[in-house]
Amino acid sequence: MKKAQSITEFVKEVKRGSISIVEHTEKIIEEAEKSNSQFHHFNLIAKKSALLQAKEIDAGIKTGQHKGKLLGVPISVKDCICVKDFESRAGSKILSGYLPLFDATVIAKAKKEGAIIIGKTAQDEFGFGTFSNNVGVDFEKPLNPLNPKRCCGGSSGGSAGFTSLTSLTHASIGQSTGGSIAAPASFCGVAGLTPTYGLVSRFGLIDYANSLDKIGTIGKTISDAALLLEVISGYDMNDSTSLKAEAQNLGNVKHLNDFRIGVVKEFFKGCEEKVQKECMNAINKLEEEGATVEEISLPLNAKYGIAAYYLASTTEASTNLARFCGMRYGLHDKLEGDFNEYFSKVRSQGFGIEAKRRILLGTFARMSGFRDAYYLKAMKVRTKLIKEFRQAFETVDVLVNPTMPIIAPTFGEIKKLSPLEQYAMDLCTVPANLAGLPHASVKVGEHKGMPVGLMITADHLQENKMVQAAKAVEELK
Ligand code: GLN
Secondary structure, eight states, rough: OOOOOHHHHHHHHHHHHHHHHHHHHHHHHHHHHHHHHOOOOOEEEEEHHHHHHHHHHHHHHHHHHHOOOTTTTTTEEEEOOOTTTOOTTTOGGGGGOOOSSOHHHHHHHHHHTTTTTEEEESSSGGOOOSSSOOTTTOOOOOOOOTTTTOOOOOSSHHHHHHHHOOSOOOEEEESSSTTTTTTHHHHHHHHEEETTTSSSSOOOOOOOOTTTTTEEEEEHHHHHHHHHHHHHSSTTTOTOOOOOOOOOSSTOOHHHHHHHHEEEHHHHHOOOOOHHHHHHHHHHHHHTTTTTEEEEHHHHHHHHHHHHHHHHHHHHHHHHGGSSSSSSSSSOOOOOOOOHHHHHHHHHHOOOOHHHHHHHHHHTSSSSTTIIIIHHHHHHHHHHHHHHHHHHHOOOOOOEESSSSSSOBBBBHHHOOOOOHHHHHTTHHHHHHHHOEEEEEEEEETTTEEEEEEEEEEEEEOOOHHHHHHHHTOOOO
16 A cells, blocks of 8 residues: 555645645546556546635635635545435446435535545445445446455445555545445555444435445545544434434544453454464554453354345345336436336346346345245344344453455456355454444555455444554554
8 A cells, every 4th residue: 555644644734735735636636547547446536526626625725714624635435425416326337327416414524624525436336245346337347456456345446446546645435334345445455444333324325235334434544534434423314324423533542451352263264374364463462562352252143144144235235226217317218118128128237247136136035925034034133143242342342353354356266256155255344234333444464465454343332442443453563
């Protein structure tokens, strides 16, 4: 990952007047445009509007009008999050031409603090994937900036890829249903933060699975990601699942004495040996710095997490995607035949293979006659998995495990995996997402020149502890 000035330092200098926001924005847009032909991190680069925003802010600073926490900071946004007047497609052809009439709450909040929205980042179609290889029809796969033969991870692949690639101050707003912030952060060697479910408003998010979706952040460092998370969190009356809470002063506590870390035994087992080693190395160092380390067992989550997640998520996804029928948003065709014929024609063209697979799987799981055996059973299992986490947090502050069982695979390696084998790669990330728990991924080492990420999970609304532990890891030498 290329290093850059931190957001805090950058904003300080901006306020002092020693950085021209217009110049900085021009530079990052140029970098994005140039790198995009090779790496495909962006589905849209918003040159005109970003420069316009930059000019307004520069002018405002001169007259003392602008004060925000993200003053002039370029922010990229995962394609599934609506930005007013930016084509927002969630990486799918079926949403071609859809221009939202409003900003998602997170975008409005970021803009209010002076952020400059530079574009929409590449992703697996609707978030359906772990490697950003399941991009929609006519989209390009984002490539890992550390090795373009390898994937960025998914589904927020473009967000993590560009955050790693750029040499300028920048952070990204991503989204996770079952690990889509942690996985690409791990594969690209950047920091990813996924908040407690409900802490960040989902208003303006193009849903994958409503009971699981969370908007979160990706930065070059935990501090950058945490600052952006503070800005976008908070109650929103437009989202009925929004919590009356906000993330503030994240990671304020500095020392690790009395900090209790639980090492999740089962999640280590399924990982490549070198990945395990790099993670254990970091954990041992945290222990040397004063943390208490103990082994924690989450047998139910390890055994049933993947199955419960893929039933719950595909069930919700199949109902969410029903609204894309070629009449309301995005892709249209010539109105011919009856509704079923028209609906099938547009959807056959507009959805990619993985989206179709998930519609079939989800529809099957909630069909009358099968609903009790699959969907409802998955919901009961989900409750048990949450209870298992609850118990673990009675004795530890955070849980740790490798974020991903492998380093970023090559596209050739991914091709050899069956869909089920691909789903199995989510072993460590899916449980915390099913339980709505906040989690971070931070780089702890390397294998074959590629980053290895450690995942840190905290109890509900304990973002502070998650950030504190992640910062301690980042500072290890
Ligand atoms: N890999 C998981 C899936 O395919 C998670 C993706 C996500 O968080 N959007 O569903």
